[in-house]
Amino acid sequence: MSHKPSKDYQKRKLELTLLATLLEFLGLFAFLFSGWNIHLRNILENRIGSHFLILSPFYILIIAIIHEVLFFPFAFIKGYRLEHRYHLSNQKFLVWMKDHLKSMIIGWILGLGAILCVYSLLRLYPVGWWWRAGLVLWVIYVFLVKFAPLFLFPLFFKFKPLQDEILKNKILEITKTAGVHVKGVYEFDMSRKTKSVNAAITGLGSTCRILLADNLLSHFTQEEIMAVVAHELGHHKHRHLVKGIFFNFILLLLFLFASEMAIRESADYFQFRSPADMATFPLIALVFSIGSLLFLPITNAILRSFERHSDRFALETTRNPAAFISMMEKLSNENLAEDSPHPIIEFLFHSHPSAKKRVALAQSYLGPIFTPSREHPEIRGQSL
Numbered sequence: 001m002s003h004k005p006s007k008d009y010q011k012r013k014l015e016l017t018l019l020a021t022l023l024e025f026l027g028l029f030a031f032l033f034s035g036w037n038i039h040l041r042n043i044l045e046n047r048i049g050s051h052f053l054i055l056s057p058f059y060i061l062i063i064a065i066i067h068e069v070l071f072f073p074f075a076f077i078k079g080y081r082l083e084h085r086y087h088l089s090n091q092k093f094l095v096w097m098k099d100h101l102k103s104m105i106i107g108w109i110l111g112l113g114a115i116l117c118v119y120s121l122l123r124l125y126p127v128g129w130w131w132r133a134g135l136v137l138w139v140i141y142v143f144l145v146k147f148a149p150l151f152l153f154p155l156f157f158k159f160k161p162l163q164d165e166i167l168k169n170k171i172l173e174i175t176k177t178a179g180v181h182v183k184g185v186y187e188f189d190m191s192r193k194t195k196s197v198n199a200a201i202t203g204l205g206s207t208c209r210i211l212l213a214d215n216l217l218s219h220f221t222q223e224e225i226m227a228v229v230a231h232e233l234g235h236h237k238h239r240h241l242v243k244g245i246f247f248n249f250i251l252l253l254l255f256l257f258a259s260e261m262a263i264r265e266s267a268d269y270f271q272f273r274s275p276a277d278m279a280t281f282p283l284i285a286l287v288f289s290i291g292s293l294l295f296l297p298i299t300n301a302i303l304r305s306f307e308r309h310s311d312r313f314a315l316e317t318t319r320n321p322a323a324f325i326s327m328m329e330k331l332s333n334e335n336l337a338e339d340s341p342h343p344i345i346e347f348l349f350h351s352h353p354s355a356k357k358r359v360a361l362a363q364s365y366l367g368p369i370f371t372p373s374r375e376h377p378e379i380r381g382q383s384l
């Protein structure tokens with residue numbers, strides 16, 4: 001098989017993401033500079049009154065509906081059409097649609113809650129609202145990270161404790177050797193939806209657990225699964241989740257402060273009545289979009305360094321680089337990712353090092369007499 005399908009698949013996914021990002025910027029610019037942000041506020045005031053608790057949810061809801069109409073085609077092509085074209089998805093359209101609606105509603109509820117928090121603080125503290133909003137949103141975010149494994153993930157997958165007793169004992173052994181403690185190892189029915197394979201470590205403290213896809217358990221050897229588990233334990237040992245939470249807090253404060261400056265500097269130009277005017281919402285959204293895009297290379301560089309640390313941890317703990325290499329090659333083939341993306345593309349958009357680099361790292365643990373495996377001559381990409 002040639003490299004083409006994976007290259008095409010990744011290229012199309014990236015094109016769709018870039019196009020959606022561009023459309024989001026243009027949409028927000030148009031909404032703000034055409035004065036429609038002010039018109040929408042005025043229309044709603046005339047129809048339903050100006051009470052904050054009534055006007056703001058309607059204002060946000062209308063923007064959310066426009067957003068959904070504009071971006072549904074992207075979600076459909078990227079999440080359904082493309083996955084089927086490359087034979088990755090097992091989902092029927094209605095099942096996919098149900099999942100899409102579920103994430104949309106959850107997104108709307110969380111988004112609305114967060115925005116109402118921000119605007120309540122904007123009304124109460126027109127000057128020092130941004131750091132207070134940062135703290136409140138961060139607490140909500142930490143709460144979500146902690147409880148998502150219990151309440152959010154089960155809305156999309158069925159989880160059960162790992163059934164394989166032999167594997168379970170091996171994992172217990174490795175956690176002891178590595179001096180890492182997680183609260184549980186769970187398997188979930190990923191194969192019901194996709195042919196892609198994945199694993200993750202999620203939750204905080206009492207909810208911290210390793211999640212393994214059922215198709216990973218059925219397609220990979222025990223040594224390969226142990227390499228995956230050790231990699232996830234590496235994330236835990238190096239406290240990557242906690243570090244990520246703090247990094248996001250800094251970004252959040254930075255974006256909120258930039259929003260405060262943007263509102264203050266442009267209030268006259270855009271004719272905002274006050275910083276708490278709902279018409280400022282597209283401006284805040286624009287600041288967050290631009291900020292996230294600008295920081296994307298830094299965020300990805302940090303994430304890639306986390307992955308490298310975890311790979312090293314896995315290799316040093318399992319002392320089985322051959323299993324790590326065959327795991328990485330299998331994973332790459334199953335997930336149809338690219339083996340060696342263009343360095344600029346990797347630098348800007350990839351949260352994981354390329355499979356080629358990860359395999360090269362593992363090869364360095366094999367010693368000089370290593371010869372590459374002939375069973376998996378081709379690497380298409382990876383995840384985890």
Ligand SMILES: [Zn+2]
Nearest residue numbers: 231307310384
């Ligand atoms: Zn990882």
